[in-house]
Amino acid sequence: MQICKFIMQYMRVTQGYGRDILGAADYTSYSHAGSYALDLGGRDAGADWAYAPCDVMAKKVEGKCNTVWFETLDKVMCADGKARNLVFMLKHIDNEDLAGLGIRPGRIFRQGEKFYREGSAGTVGNHIHIEVGLGPFALPCRQKTSLKSADGKQVLKIKNQLMPHDVFFVCDDVLLLDTGGYSWKSEDTKPEEQSVNLQNKLLKQQVENLSEALAEIGEIVESMQV
Numbered sequence: 001m002q003i004c005k006f007i008m009q010y011m012r013v014t015q016g017y018g019r020d021i022l023g024a025a026d027y028t029s030y031s032h033a034g035s036y037a038l039d040l041g042g043r044d045a046g047a048d049w050a051y052a053p054c055d056v057m058a059k060k061v062e063g064k065c066n067t068v069w070f071e072t073l074d075k076v077m078c079a080d081g082k083a084r085n086l087v088f089m090l091k092h093i094d095n096e097d098l099a100g101l102g103i104r105p106g107r108i109f110r111q112g113e114k115f116y117r118e119g120s121a122g123t124v125g126n127h128i129h130i131e132v133g134l135g136p137f138a139l140p141c142r143q144k145t146s147l148k149s150a151d152g153k154q155v156l157k158i159k160n161q162l163m164p165h166d167v168f169f170v171c172d173d174v175l176l177l178d179t180g181g182y183s184w185k186s187e188d189t190k191p192e193e194q195s196v197n198l199q200n201k202l203l204k205q206q207v208e209n210l211s212e213a214l215a216e217i218g219e220i221v222e223s224m225q226v
Contacts, residue, residue, distance in 0.1 A: 001083060002111055003187055004076045006168040007050040007130070008042055013180030014127055015039035018147070018155070021163060021182075026147050034145025035157035038164050038180065040128045042118050047094070047126045050116040052109040053168060056088065059105055059137045065091040065122030065129075066098050070115070071137040073108070079185040080166040085135030089158045090128055094119035132167050134160035 018032030019025065026034040042048030056070040070088045077083050093103075097117040109115040118126040142156040149155050165182040172186070 001074075002054040002076045003169050004072075004078050004086065004167050005051075005053045005111070005187075006170045006174055006184075007053050007116070008040055008048060008128075009051075009173065010043040010048060010175050010177055011170065011179060011184075012041040012043070012177040013038055013182075014041040014178075016180045016182070017163070018145070026145070028147050029150060031149045031151075031155070033147040033149050033155045035131065035155060036161050036163045037129060037131045037157065040118075040130060041126070042128075043175075043177070045126060047097075047118040049114045050090070050118070050128055052111050052113050052115040053088070054086075054111045056109050056115065058103050058107045058109070059087075060141060061098070061103060061105065063122065066093045066095065066119070067091045068093070068098075068103055068116065069137055069141055070109070071135055078162075078167045079169050084162075084167075086162075086167065087133045087135045087137045087141070087158065087160075089131045089133070089141070090116050092119045092121050092123050092127060092129055093117050094121050130164065131158040132162045132164050133158035134162060 015030060015032060016038060018027045018030065018035050018037065054076045055073040057073060058068055059071050060069040061067070068090050070090070072086045075083045075085050093116055097119060101114065101116070103115075116128060118128050120126050138159070141159060143159050145155040145157050147155055165184050168184070169187040170176070170184045
């Protein structure tokens, strides 16, 4: 059985859930109100690729946001230890990348293949909006939340929504830039060690990034003194 892997090489959460992880409260201040949607920004403001978390089939493509629903071909092991059929909803890939990847209903992507990309279709700024739900895929594929977004629009969410941090394993080749504050789990450690290991990894990367920045500043200062 495949495990469900995080979809990008860089984890940078730019907008988090619109509800408490215990489901006790919904947040009304932004576009994810009442849902467990995430916005992923990749490494920077560019357009990074996303890779199939497991073997999936594209089921539906629609709208100005180039929204695509993917369904797992079989049950996969999720980070919370449960095996599930899953549906993924992704938004904002640009038209040229949608066409270049040949995304259409029935198209199969194998685990690790490029299957989506950051873009700005229907929005401002490159990112991927992602939601995860319990499969199988079925119409209608959305349901209303109890809330409206800050601009007064009714927020829709994927049916039978799940929290991404309960679904995706974060493998060692993923660079952690911003975890969004959620307790992501790695693939190869005991459950009680997973969150600690990921936080240690994030801290180590932040220290390395700071060291590189200080080195660059030192070079600039030295060149000014010459």
